[in-house]
Amino acid sequence: MxxxxxxxxxxxxxxxxxxxxxxxxxxxxxxxxxxxxxxxxxxxxxxxxxxxxKGFRNKAKMVATPTLEGIVLGLSEEVSLIECPLYDISMQKTLNTIQEWLRELGIKGYDVRLRKGELKYVLLTKSKSNGSMMLRFVLKSHGIIGRLENGVDDLIKRAPDLKVITVNIQPVHMAILEGDEEIFLTEQRRLEERFxxxxxxxxxxxxxxxxxxxxxxxxxxxxxxxxxxxxxxxxxxxxxxxxxxxxxxxxxxxxxxxxxxxxxxxxxxxxxxxxxxxxxxxxxxxxxxxxxxxxxxxxxxxxxxxxxxxxxxxxxxxxxxxxxxxxxxxxxxxxxxxxxxxxxxxxxxxxxxxxxxxxxxxxxxxxxxxxx
The missing domain is CATH 3.40.50.150 (Vaccinia Virus protein VP39)
Incomplete structure (x- = not known):
């Protein structure tokens, strides 16, 4: 084991x-x-x-999969990976909070087979030096940006380490992680790290x-x-x-x-x-x-x-x-x-x-x- x-x-x-x-x-x-x-x-x-x-990775790349219980962050096979031990406890807790928040908002994950849904990926990055995090939502279109934006303040209250939140538009039906357009939902636009x-x-x-x-x-x-x-x-x-x-x-x-x-x-x-x-x-x-x-x-x-x-x-x-x-x-x-x-x-x-x-x-x- x-x-x-x-x-x-x-x-x-x-x-x-x-x-x-x-x-x-x-x-x-x-x-x-x-x-x-x-x-x-x-x-x-x-x-x-x-x-x-363990706990050495500073970046999580999660597929947003639609299920009957709501959105699942992890692999495309409906397996949640929010407690992956390669992420430290603070990242695991933040991923869990994000998943719960998305379900409460009723956000639909992108179904590759049916080509339906909006949210394709959730990307989370953490600064080792100060613990702050950057969250990116990769969407098929602009359709749900307003719903995400309206809920951002609530999400930050639940996960205060989130300092940068963005939306990336990736409209192509291909296994491409991100598109050209990036829309910031927070005033802060970068994380500081120190090596x-x-x-x-x-x-x-x-x-x-x-x-x-x-x-x-x-x-x-x-x-x-x-x-x-x-x-x-x-x-x-x-x-x-x-x-x-x-x-x-x-x-x-x-x-x-x-x-x-x-x-x-x-x-x-x-x-x-x-x-x-x-x-x-x-x-x-x-x-x-x-x-x-x-x-x-x-x-x-x-x-x-x-x-x-x-x-x-x-x-x-x-x-x-x-x-x-x-x-x-x-x-x-x-x-x-x-x-x-x-x-x-x-x-x-x-x-x-x-x-x-x-x-x-x-x-x-x-x-x-x-x-x-």
């Missing part, structure tokens, strides 16, 4: 390794990573950065790591590795809300962060302003577009691409830039290994696994590449 009743009763299979001893999970992930990266002969394999086993004393901001569409404790270790490690050669110019590509770049900022170091999502860039700029950083610039651009236009040569480049990796074209551009070092943070070691094959001219100095996703086969890895 595991510590999760959903898994033990076969209601949820998301944490496929939850009944493995944690040491075994780390061993299997390490073996997988070694198999992929051993051909590149890393000089140093560092000890994995571990995670808490290693650095203020970071979370807005509805900005990517943010889901395991704060391990993310803190990842950012701190990248900063320490970057600082070793005292770079004057550092680029942070796929920078999100600026976590890597802000951790590497110093008074005389030039930092450029590039991210395609404008909301994430707005968050990064807010952090830089609060820290009174003068030599830090964040731009909403595609990394490939920036790569084609930039003229300066960085000493260090940090890349944190999506699961698909960098791709051959961006790897070729990085080779032309010819930075002394590249720090590559990856959530998909398979695409990382493929990119390493394309990054000829660099050797792998060190590798560290960061267990961002316990009880699953997934993990994050940080690799330092050095110009040969």
């Amino acid at each position: 595991s510590f999760c009743s959903y898994y033990d009763t076969q209601q949820c299979h998301s944490c496929s390794w939850i009944d493995y001893h944690y040491a075994e999970q780390l061993k299997l992930k390490g073996e997988h990573l070694h198999t992929l990266l051993n051909p590149y002969k890393p000089e140093d394999w560092l000890k994995p950065a571990t995670s808490p086993l 290693n004393g650095i203020p970071l901001y979370i807005r509805p569409k900005s990517f943010f790591q889901t395991n704060p404790e391990v993310a803190e270790k990842l950012y701190r490690t990248a900063s320490e590795w970057a600082d070793e050669s005292k770079p004057k110019i550092l680029w942070d590509l796929f920078c999100g809300v600026g976590g890597f770049g802000l951790h590497c900022a110093t008074g005389d170091r030039s930092i450029v962060g590039i991210e395609i999502e404008p909301e994430a860039i707005e968050c990064a700029r807010d952090s830089a302003t609060q820290l009174e950083l003068k030599n830090v610039r964040f731009e909403s651009l595609d990394a490939a577009s920036f790569g084609a236009s930039s003229g300066e040569k960085p000493d260090v480049i940090i890349v944190n691409p999506p699961r698909r990796g960098l791709g051959e074209q961006l790897c070729k551009w990085l080779i032309r830039v010819n930075a002394d070092r590249i720090l590559y943070s990856s959530c998909n070691a398979t695409s990382l290994a493929k990119d390493l094959e394309s990054l000829s001219g660099y050797s792998v100095r060190r590798v560290q696994l960061f267990d961002m996703f316990p009880h699953t086969t997934h993990y994050e890895v940080l690799v330092e590449l050095v110009l040969v």
